[in-house]
Amino acid sequence: MSLVSGIHHVTVCASGAQEDVDFLTQVFGQRLIKQTILFDGRYAHYHLYYSNANAEPGSVYTTFPYKRVPGRPGSGQIQSTAYTVKKGATKFWDEHLTHHKVKHGGIQERFGQKFIRFSHPSGLQLEVIEDSADDRKPWTVGEISADVATHGFHGPVASVREIPETERFFVEALGFKKTGVDGAYHRLELNGGGANKTVVLLHEPDRPSGSWGFGAGCGHHVALDAGTDKGLAEQKGIYEELGYTDCSEIKDREYFHSIYCRCPGGILVECAATAAGGFSRDEPSDALGHKLLLPPWFEERRAEIMTMLEPITIPENNFPVHLEAVAVKTATPGGTPAAAEPVSTGASRRQAVFIGGDGGQKKQ
Numbered sequence: 001m002s003l004v005s006g007i008h009h010v011t012v013c014a015s016g017a018q019e020d021v022d023f024l025t026q027v028f029g030q031r032l033i034k035q036t037i038l039f040d041g042r043y044a045h046y047h048l049y050y051s052n053a054n055a056e057p058g059s060v061y062t063t064f065p066y067k068r069v070p071g072r073p074g075s076g077q078i079q080s081t082a083y084t085v086k087k088g089a090t091k092f093w094d095e096h097l098t099h100h101k102v103k104h105g106g107i108q109e110r111f112g113q114k115f116i117r118f119s120h121p122s123g124l125q126l127e128v129i130e131d132s133a134d135d136r137k138p139w140t141v142g143e144i145s146a147d148v149a150t151h152g153f154h155g156p157v158a159s160v161r162e163i164p165e166t167e168r169f170f171v172e173a174l175g176f177k178k179t180g181v182d183g184a185y186h187r188l189e190l191n192g193g194g195a196n197k198t199v200v201l202l203h204e205p206d207r208p209s210g211s212w213g214f215g216a217g218c219g220h221h222v223a224l225d226a227g228t229d230k231g232l233a234e235q236k237g238i239y240e241e242l243g244y245t246d247c248s249e250i251k252d253r254e255y256f257h258s259i260y261c262r263c264p265g266g267i268l269v270e271c272a273a274t275a276a277g278g279f280s281r282d283e284p285s286d287a288l289g290h291k292l293l294l295p296p297w298f299e300e301r302r303a304e305i306m307t308m309l310e311p312i313t314i315p316e317n318n319f320p321v322h323l324e325a326v327a328v329k330t331a332t333p334g335g336t337p338a339a340a341e342p343v344s345t346g347a348s349r350r351q352a353v354f355i356g357g358d359g360g361q362k363k364q
């Protein structure tokens with residue numbers, strides 16, 4: 001049994017913020033569940049979170065709209081993020097993406113599963129992959145009904161120049177098993193595998209390294225679910241025992257606590273433990289994502305921060321139409337934020353000084 005149970009979230013850098021909101025909520029049918037900011041560094045950037053109907057870890061795709069800095073796609077990066085859809089649904093997505101003039105590769109297959117890879121406007125790559133065993137509750141919008149909507153992650157596809165050391169990291173340090181090779185794809189699975197328990201390595205030996213820092217159009221990291229702060233501390237100990245001594249300290253990300261470790265081959269791997277209250281800790285579970293929220297340590301600088309962010313409009317259909325599903329699953333039904341729990345294992349954060357902006361426009 002692995003210490004980590006599956007994927008917690010995937011984080012990428014988009015380009016424009018409104019473009020990101022519009023594409024992910026309207027064309028891809030995700031639920032925007034959180035508007036906040038990147039907690040590190042000197043500049044204010046949005047941190048936007050998207051998920052399935054129940055805001056479940058394992059469906060949470062987070063973006064830093066970073067249009068000021070172009071990224072360089074390449075190896076050593078999360079290249080694409082795959083979401084499960086029901087068997088047969090790729091036919092809908094083929095037509096839907098074509099209708100919206102989204103660049104896509106048509107229906108392909110790996111490990112016997114049909115999938116379509118397509119491009120976010122920033123150049124980020126996304127996939128829908130058929131897996132009827134996934135019954136997590138999808139979010140729906142007008143054009144995307146429950147029978148074809150996404151349920152959550154199947155898993156990321158990471159490009160690497162060499163397989164062995166990256167595979168060894170996932171197997172020895174994180175408890176994955178190698179379960180197959182299909183052409184250039186190498187599949188690693190956790191705890192029986194399948195949806196949300198799969199990482200695919202794509203062997204691209206001649207592909208130059210992509211950028212490791214923040215930059216538009218590139219994946220940044222995958223986060224695995226370590227359950228608790230105790231799990232994070234244990235995972236940090238496992239990394240160090242095996243010689244991966246560059247694991248970070250535990251960081252407070254408000255909605256979860258995190259450690260980060262760059263694995264051989266270049267992929268940044270986070271382990272995360274959801275904080276008390278999760279995404280409902282600071283706003284009602286039926287109103288997630290409707291306004292910009294800042295952690296307590298940034299709140300007094302809200303006006304300054306707002307001037308540095310691109311104004312965005314949240315589409316009307318992001319308002320909840322799945323209240324029944326939300327009420328069943330969230331930790332704080334009725335919308336009362338749970339009490340914040342301090343990180344107990346030495347959390348730290350950098351002091352941020354905002355001296356510039358990403359959007360280049362004043363909030364009206």
Ligand SMILES: [Fe+2]
Binds near residue numbers: 009011221223258270
């Ligand atoms: Fe993360």
